[in-house]
Amino acid sequence: MHTLRIKLFLGLLLAGLTCFGANDSGRIFRKLAGNHPDSVASAIENMVNDGSPEYYYILNALLESSLYTHPRIVENAGLVTALLDKNQQLKLYSCFPGGKELHIASFIASDLTEIKIPRKTRNLIQPVAAKIQLYHWNPEKKKLAMKSIAASGTIDDLALLQKVLANETDPNVIKAGTDAINQLSLLLPDAADRIKAIDGLQENNSPDALSILSAHAQIEQDPTVLKHIQQAVDSIESSNRRTEIAQNLFTGLSLGSVLILMALGLAIIYGLMGIINMAHGEFMMIGAYTTFIVQGIFIDLVPPAFFNYYFWVAMPCSFVIAGLFGILIETLIIRHLYNKPLESLLATWGVSLILIQLARTIFGDLTAVKAPSFATGGLELSSQLTLPYNRLFIMGLTIAVIIIIQLLLSKTTLGLKIRAVTQNRNMSACLGVPTGRINRYAFFLGTGIAGLAGWAITLVGNVVPNMGQTFIVDSFLVVVTGGVGKLLGTVFSGLGMGFLTKIFEPFFQAVYGKVIILILVILFLQVKPTGLFPAKGRSED
Amino acid sequence: MTAAIILLILIPLGNKNGYIDNVTINLWGRYLAFAIVAIGIDLVWGFTGVLSLCQALFFGLGGYAIAMHMSLHKSGSPATLPDFMAWNGITELPLFWQPFQSFPATLLLGLIIPGIAAFILAYFAFRSRIKGVYFAIITQALAFAAYLLFLRNETMLGGTNGLTDFKVLLGLNLSDSDVKLGLYMLTAATMLAVYIGSRKLVHSKLGKVLVAIRDSEHRVRYTGYSATAFKVFIFVAAAVIAALGGMLYVPQTGIITPGRMDVQASIEMIVWVAVGGRGTLAGAILGALGVNMLYSYATSAFPGSWLYILGILFIAVVLLIPKGLVGLFANFPPSIEKEKWSVQIAQLARYTKLF
Numbered sequence: 001m002h003t004l005r006i007k008l009f010l011g012l013l014l015a016g017l018t019c020f021g022a023n024d025s026g027r028i029f030r031k032l033a034g035n036h037p038d039s040v041a042s043a044i045e046n047m048v049n050d051g052s053p054e055y056y057y058i059l060n061a062l063l064e065s066s067l068y069t070h071p072r073i074v075e076n077a078g079l080v081t082a083l084l085d086k087n088q089q090l091k092l093y094s095c096f097p098g099g100k101e102l103h104i105a106s107f108i109a110s111d112l113t114e115i116k117i118p119r120k121t122r123n124l125i126q127p128v129a130a131k132i133q134l135y136h137w138n139p140e141k142k143k144l145a146m147k148s149i150a151a152s153g154t155i156d157d158l159a160l161l162q163k164v165l166a167n168e169t170d171p172n173v174i175k176a177g178t179d180a181i182n183q184l185s186l187l188l189p190d191a192a193d194r195i196k197a198i199d200g201l202q203e204n205n206s207p208d209a210l211s212i213l214s215a216h217a218q219i220e221q222d223p224t225v226l227k228h229i230q231q232a233v234d235s236i237e238s239s240n241r242r243t244e245i246a247q248n249l250f251t252g253l254s255l256g257s258v259l260i261l262m263a264l265g266l267a268i269i270y271g272l273m274g275i276i277n278m279a280h281g282e283f284m285m286i287g288a289y290t291t292f293i294v295q296g297i298f299i300d301l302v303p304p305a306f307f308n309y310y311f312w313v314a315m316p317c318s319f320v321i322a323g324l325f326g327i328l329i330e331t332l333i334i335r336h337l338y339n340k341p342l343e344s345l346l347a348t349w350g351v352s353l354i355l356i357q358l359a360r361t362i363f364g365d366l367t368a369v370k371a372p373s374f375a376t377g378g379l380e381l382s383s384q385l386t387l388p389y390n391r392l393f394i395m396g397l398t399i400a401v402i403i404i405i406q407l408l409l410s411k412t413t414l415g416l417k418i419r420a421v422t423q424n425r426n427m428s429a430c431l432g433v434p435t436g437r438i439n440r441y442a443f444f445l446g447t448g449i450a451g452l453a454g455w456a457i458t459l460v461g462n463v464v465p466n467m468g469q470t471f472i473v474d475s476f477l478v479v480v481t482g483g484v485g486k487l488l489g490t491v492f493s494g495l496g497m498g499f500l501t502k503i504f505e506p507f508f509q510a511v512y513g514k515v516i517i518l519i520l521v522i523l524f525l526q527v528k529p530t531g532l533f534p535a536k537g538r539s540e541d
Numbered sequence: 542m543t544a545a546i547i548l549l550i551l552i553p554l555g556n557k558n559g560y561i562d563n564v565t566i567n568l569w570g571r572y573l574a575f576a577i578v579a580i581g582i583d584l585v586w587g588f589t590g591v592l593s594l595c596q597a598l599f600f601g602l603g604g605y606a607i608a609m610h611m612s613l614h615k616s617g618s619p620a621t622l623p624d625f626m627a628w629n630g631i632t633e634l635p636l637f638w639q640p641f642q643s644f645p646a647t648l649l650l651g652l653i654i655p656g657i658a659a660f661i662l663a664y665f666a667f668r669s670r671i672k673g674v675y676f677a678i679i680t681q682a683l684a685f686a687a688y689l690l691f692l693r694n695e696t697m698l699g700g701t702n703g704l705t706d707f708k709v710l711l712g713l714n715l716s717d718s719d720v721k722l723g724l725y726m727l728t729a730a731t732m733l734a735v736y737i738g739s740r741k742l743v744h745s746k747l748g749k750v751l752v753a754i755r756d757s758e759h760r761v762r763y764t765g766y767s768a769t770a771f772k773v774f775i776f777v778a779a780a781v782i783a784a785l786g787g788m789l790y791v792p793q794t795g796i797i798t799p800g801r802m803d804v805q806a807s808i809e810m811i812v813w814v815a816v817g818g819r820g821t822l823a824g825a826i827l828g829a830l831g832v833n834m835l836y837s838y839a840t841s842a843f844p845g846s847w848l849y850i851l852g853i854l855f856i857a858v859v860l861l862i863p864k865g866l867v868g869l870f871a872n873f874p875p876s877i878e879k880e881k882w883s884v885q886i887a888q889l890a891r892y893t894k895l896f
Contacts, residue, residue, distance in 0.1 A: 276674055336860055341674040342592045343859045346815060349808050350855025357848040473685045473804070476678045511689040518682050522662075525679070526669040 024050075025096065029077035032058075033069050037118040044121050048128060056135035057081070058095045063125065063132070067095065068112035072104055082112055093137075134164045143176040147208075150180035158184050179206050186216050194220075195228050202232040210236050248502045254391035254460075256498020257398035261453035262471050263478035263490045264405060265446035271484035272422045272442045275337055275344035279329065279352035280475065281468020283447040285359060286325055287318035287454025288463045292363075315455055322451020323444040330443040338439070339425075352468070359465040390459035397456050401449060406487055408445075418442050474501075477521055483531025492532060563718045567793055570725035572833050573732045574790035579813045579829035580735050580822055581782030586811070587819030588743060589775050590755030592677040594807045595684040596783045599655040601691075601802030603784030604791040605698060606651030609641040611707035611792070635697050644711060651788050652781050659780030663773040672758070684804050691799040703798030710792050721793070728789045732826070735782060739822050751775060809851070815858045818865025827866060 024046070031043035044062070047055040061067040061081040069078040070092070080102060081093045090109055094100040117125075125132065130153075133145035146164075149157050158181060165177040178200060185197035201209045210233065217229045262280060269277050291314040298310035329351055337344040409415035420428040421438050429435050454467075461467065478497055482489035497517065504513030528534075578600055585591050613634075640646045662683065666676055691698055698704070713720045742748050753761045754768050761768045791797050800806070809832075817828020832854070839847050862869055869889075 270674075276678075333856055333860065342677065343863070345592070345674065345677060346808070346811065347856050347859040350852040350859075353848050353852035353855070357846075357852070473682050477682055480675050480678050511686075511693060514689060515686045518679075518686050521682070522665055522679060525671050525675070526665060529669045529671050529675070531675075 025055075026077070028055075029079055029096070032067070032115055033077040033079055035069070035113065035115055037116075040115060041118050041121045041124075044117070044124060048124060053135055054096065056132050057137070059125065059132045060136045060141075061095055062115065062117050063129065065114065065116070067115040069115065070104065070112055072111075073102070079115070080112075082109075131160065134160070139170050139173045142170075142173050146173075146176050146180040150183040153184055155184065155187055175204055175206070179204055179209070183212055186212075191222050191225050194222075194225050198225070198228050198232050202236055205236055205239065210240075248505070249499065250387055250391070252499040252502030253495070254394055254498070255501060256495040257395045258453060258457060258471065259474055259478050259497055260398050260491055260494035261401060261449060261456070262475040263482065263494050264401065264487065265449040265453075266475055266479045267482065267484045267487070267490045268405075268418075268442055268449075269446040270341070270479060272418060273334070273439055274339035274341055275334055276341045276348065276476075277334075277446070278345055278348040278472065279355060279468075280447070280450050281470075281472035282352045282355040282359075283322045283326060283450035283468075284454035284457070284471065285355070285463075285465065285468045287322045287451030288458050288467065289359060289363065289454075290314060290318045290321045290451065291455045291458045292463050315452070318451040318455035319448040320451075322454065323448035326443050326447025327440055329447075330440055334443065335436075335439070352472075356465050356468075363465065365464060393459065394456045397452070401452065402487065402491060405445075405449075409487070414438075414441060477518070479531075481521055481524060481531055483528075483533040485531075486533040489531055489533035563721055566718075566725045567721050568837065570721070570728045570793045571790055572830050573725070573728045574786045574793070575810075575813065575833055576826045576829040577728075577732050577735050577786035577789065578783045578810055579817070579825040580732075580739050581779035581786070582810055582814045583819055583822055583825035584739055584742070584751075584782070585775050585779035587814060587821070587825065588748065588755060589751040589772060590758075591772060591776060592673070592811070593680050593776065593779065594677050594804065594811065595680040595687075596779065596810050597802045597806035598684045598687050599659060599780040599783040600787040600790070600806075600810075601797065601799070602655040602658070603651045603787030604797040604801065605691075605704065605787075606641065606647055606654065606784075607710075607788045607791050608704040608707065608797045609638060609698075610644060610647040611710055612704050613638070613642050614707075614709060638697070648788070652784050655780045655784040656777050659777045660773065663776040667769045667772045667776075681804055681807070684802065684807050688799050688803040691802070699798075701799065703796060703800075705796035705798075707795065715792055715795065724789070724793050728793070731785065731789060735785070736822060736826065743822065747771070812851070812855055812858065814865075816854065816862075816865055818867030818869075821865075821867045824865050824867035831866065 028043045028046050031039040031046075034040075044059070047059060058067060058079070058081075066081050066083055068080055068082050070080050071078065073080055076094070076096050079095050081095050082090055083093065085091050092102040092104065092107070094102055130145045130148045133141050134149070136142050136145065146161065149161065161177060161181050161184070165174060165181070168174050168177060182197040182200040182204075185200075186194055188194060188197070198213065201213060213229050213233050213236075217226060217233075220226050220229065262284060265283075266277060266280050269275060269280075291311075294314040294317055295310050298313075302310070329348075333347055333351065334344065337347060407415075409419060417428070417433050417438050418441070420431075420433055421435050421442075425435060457467075474497060478490060478494045481497075482491075482493035500517050500520070501513055504516055525531075578596060582593070582596055585593055640650055662680070666679060671679065692701055708715050710720075713723075715721075715724075743751075750761065750766055750771055753766075754771060758768050810829075813828040813832045814825045815828065816832055817826065818824025835850070835854075836847065839850050843850070858865070
């Protein structure tokens with residue numbers, strides 16, 4: 001009896017203590033869950049005044065309007081954070097401590113009740129928002145917060161940044177944090193500290209490093225530190241120049257690959273049939289529009305989760321449809337014009353006019369193709385040099401096509417027949433090669449490759465009716481310089497043209513670069529008038 | 542001869558007496574300027590077999606020359622700064638504009654500059670035996686590059702808008718109907734002069750060598766003629782003729798833009814000659830007049846479908862009537878004294894490869 005009463009009293013005391021003392025957080029949560037503006041405001045005030053980082057998860061959630069209550073959650077007075085993940089699905093996370101994913105059976109979004117921040121409280125949070133966001137779950141937000149503290153903070157914030165950085169695991173955030181710390185350290189009184197900070201900024205070489213250093217140089221008094229800043233600036237600038245050149249070379253490479261794709265088809269057609277296909281650019285356009293249509297079909301008929309597969313489905317479609325158009329043109333028009341390049345030039349120009357106008361009538365002048373998700377973003381080689389995935393993909397595609405075509409021409413019977421007809425049409429016919437059919441196959445192949453080029457180019461450019469025109473002149477120059485004898489000629493001259501165009505661009509404008517390239521081509525043709533690898537065989541006059 | 546009478550006498554009389562209005566005179570003046578260009582193209586392509594896809598460039602160079610002169614003299618005799626320069630903040634006339642202040646210099650430069658450009662291109666191309674298709678592609682690239690250059694603002698040639706808004710040439714007001722008539726007659730006379738000159742050229746020994754080059758260049762070289770020299774000569778001649786046409790064209794149009802000298806314009810000029818019949822000078826004139834009349838008709842009757850018509854025209858001309866309209870009508874109309882109608886129709890059908 002006696003002990004029972006004592007235990008009861010102690011238990012009540014304990015309960016009371018826990019109610020009042022350490023369970024402040026419980027009170028705060030209940031105030032929040034009540035969802036009354038005044039109680040929410042008071043809860044927020046408590047959390048901000050308390051200042052301990054454990055509350056920051058909830059504060060961040062409040063700032064993002066992602067704090068809710070769910071009736072079936074028991075802990076933390078039913079408070080949860082609800083966020084959309086990258087597949088656009090709603091997921092629930094605990095909010096104290098934050099970040100643990102919660103699973104609820106038969107979860108419906110409408111069960112959630114949002115906790116809204118009263119307007120006047122936003123003003124309370126705003127001054128400390130940057131500090132709060134240092135603890136955000138999203139690394140991008142963290143980086144932003146660090147940047148803003150570095151830009152407008154004082155030396156006192158250094159300690160806070162260092163504390164946050166100590167527990168950080170994400171390498172990008174660590175880098176941003178180091179930059180922020182260095183930027184703030186520039187304000188330290190000791191010159192040696194400042195020099196260390198300058199070295200740190202130079203080492204990381206973030207995009208803002210240059211402007212931060214230059215801005216600080218304006219207010220710096222110490223001559224040794226100033227010299228140090230100058231050295232750092234110089235080294236950053238020279239490394240920037242190097243990466244710019246590398247970036248230019250890379251873009252030149254990717255431009256060259258598109259030209260190679262187009263020129264391959266042209267070279268096969270010209271080498272085999274002796275006709276100039278001025279409509280080649282339009283077959284590229286057909287491939288691009290096919291991709292656009294496939295994308296449209298996927299948007300309408302296929303669930304969003306499979307959307308990215310439209311790209312792969314579009315590949316054979318572009319090839320086949322461009323090839324079919326090619327066969328159509330071949331049967332109607334080209335067939336009568338073999339070995340009459342000048343006539344075929346005119347006739348195919350007419351075809352190109354008609355195709356462009358058709359595209360304009362059907363699709364209008366401006367359409368857009370959305371890139372599939374794998375192709376966005378890039379391979380980061382360094383902080384300044386990013387190789388975009390889409391261009392890497394195009395280059396890979398070109399290499400694959402070159403290898404396939406080379407294998408096709410050298411190892412298959414069809415390739416053998418194509419080569420035979422290219423070298424001597426009449427003799428091949430005498431030996432039983434069906435030249436008409438070979439022509440059709442080769443034309444299908446050539447225009448199909450152009451269609452593939454169009455499919456690939458939707459990753460980097462717009463799809464407009466006259467997109468072929470921008471490539472046709474350059475592609476022909478590639479064929480002229482490379483010669484139609486070997487594939488290698490087309491590859492070399494395509495790469496060369498791509499590089500030269502991009503190399504000239506920083507010095508002259510793109511237009512003057514084109515003029516210079518033209519002059520170079522004419523000079524090159526002085527030495528080799530039929531191209532790098534001219535077609536061998538008897539040439540009739 | 543009959544053409545000369547019609548063009549030079551009847552039509553002007555009709556205009557003076559109000560039968561033919563000023564718009565038609567202006568239109569025909571422009572058509573005849575195009576016909577001049579077409580004669581040049583026929584000389585270099587129809588007779589010598591060299592396909593050049595940059596004739597519109599030379600045409601444009603001549604046109605720009607006269608346009609620059611007129612832009613400088615907008616308000617009469619003393620030269621003033623053209624408008625677009627004032628808009629771009631340029632206060633002093635650039636060096637290369639200065640010679641165009643005087644009319645004789647303009648005339649000279651308008652013909653010499655395209656000539657020199659053509660000479661450089663032709664010399665370097667033909668001496669390394671760049672032939673046929675490769676040469677055509679080079680000229681196409683040149684036309685494209687020049688078009689892009691003229692589009693830029695910093696080349697100080699008016700950029701995308703070109704040169705326009707000139708009203709006075711040599712003190713004569715361009716919108717005056719007498720001046721329009723005068724320009725028309727000048728153009729007609731020039732065209733006839735060029736035609737007669739070309740006929741003389743074609744029937745001379747030089748012309749025979751040109752035709753031989755078209756038919757077999759190797760043999761021409763073997764027989765000791767310098768095919769390069771002939772080709773360069775005729776290419777430059779065609780360029781100068783095109784520039785002449787341009788200089789007569791622009792005062793009658795009132796504007797010149799880079800779009801007039803891009804690749805598409807050049808290829809259209811080729812189609813005039815192809816439709817009319819290459820290898821015959823009359824065919825070139827006929828084609829130029831015919832296709833442009835079709836253009837005027839089609840853009841008013843079926844707006845928006847001109848490109849379809851042009852494209853189909855290209856294909857049809859190349860496939861069905863390779864000798865052009867002149868060749869088509871060489872054996873037409875059927876006459877009772879000659880063979881029977883059926884034979885003539887059969888000949889016609891064979892000609893056009895319809896069957």
